[in-house]
Amino acid sequence: MKKLLVPTDFSKEAENALKVAAQLAKNHHCEIYLLHFIEMPLQQIDVINNHSDLPEAMFFMKLARQKFEEVLDSDYLKDITVHDIVEFGENFANLSNIGKEKGADLIVMGSHGASGLKEMFIGSNAEKVVRTSEIPVLVIKNEHDNFDINDFVFASDFKNDNKETYKQASELAEKFNAKIHLLMVNTVSQFSTTTKAKNRIKNFIKDYPFDNYTVNIYNDTSVENGILNFSKDINADLIGISTHGRQGIAHFFNGSISEDLVNHAKKPVITFKI
Template sequence: MKKILVPTDFSKEAENALKVAAQLAKKYNSEIFLTHLLELPLSQVDALSSHSELPEAVFFMKLAHKKFEDVLARDYLKGIKVHENVDFNQSFSGISDTAKQNNVDLIIMGSHGATGFKEMFIGSNTEKVVRTSEVPVLVIKNEHLNFDINEFVFASDFKNDSKETYKQATEIAKAFDAKIHLLMVNTANNFTTTEKAKSRISDFIKGNDFTNYTINIYNDENVEKGILSFSHSINADLIGISTHGRQGIAHFLNGSISEDLVNHAKRPVITFKI
């Protein structure tokens, strides 16, 4: 966890994410890449890239740098190496591109969630990053004065998910010295006996040397409710889940449990790309 990317729109939610990133950076001697993406029309971006003195673009660039100065002066960032970056791109794709360019290990984003009509047809930028990012994305909803992870729920069907996502989850657990609660949610439409479910989970984690875990089968109306209810029952500090990264019509038709959790969970959620 040497390089952490924190996208910011200078909102309270973004600062909550930056405060968590600062805690992790101090603990693991990490660098923070703090990035702000200006969403300008393509014609203006082209004009700016050709060194044109485009008034609107120059104004927003200077405004962003002024806000960066204010943020970087915060006490909680003292002693941390922070890279400032202002770029022009669509927020969700630009963040993923920035993560690849800088070889970051983790993206931390603030979110207040999206619900109702907005959730269905627009979605939040955080949700879009979750869908496109190749590296784990940690979504923060609230301020955490002490970001400690002791109880970590890793939810999966343990059938279609890649074992690589569980490996990434165990690395996070080791970093925090946390216990992983392996969770499979049973629903009426997709029911599996406890014996078969436990056997499937055991096969899924076979070969991984991580031993600080529990196996849990939970029944509920749907998977999302089951994950949220179980996490509440053990007072989990973090929920982890894999995402298939569906886009376009496939995403609209199939949806994504990971993105629903990002929108609806009150607890921090970390997603791993399959």
């Protein structure tokens, strides 16, 4: 983990994420790419050169630079290499491409979540990023004076298509020196006996050397509630989950547990794209 991409609108939620990114950068010797989007109609922008002669664009560019200067002067960023980036057009779905272009290993972003009709028809920016990003996304809701990860819940159905994401999660846990709590949630519609569920989990992880883990089967009314309640029960520091990144009509009807968690969990959530 060498490069972190942190999108910012200079809000309190974005600052919470940047403070966590700063702690990660100091602990793991990372660089930070701090990205701000300027909302302008794309037809009025020279997209190739990321430039515009419009007075409005120049004004917002100057304002962004002033904001960057204020942020970069923060004590918590001292001795960290921070690259500031301005992009025209608010396209959070493109964040993963920017991350890949910069060689980012992790996207760290703040969120206040979304609910009700806003969640159904618009969704939070974090949800959009989680849905499309091939880079792991760490979503921060609150301020963390000390972002210490000791107990890391990794929730899964433990089918084979999740194995690569578990590899990423276990490598992250090793960096944090954290214990992973492997979690399968039982619901009425998706029920498995404890013996069968534990055997599936043990077969799933048998080829991985990481051994600082617990195996947990939890019963609840929904998978999302099970993850949230179990995480609360053990006072977890981080929730990890895989995402299929469904889009379009499939996403509207099927939804995504990872996106629901991003919107509703108060604890930090990290997502890994299958």
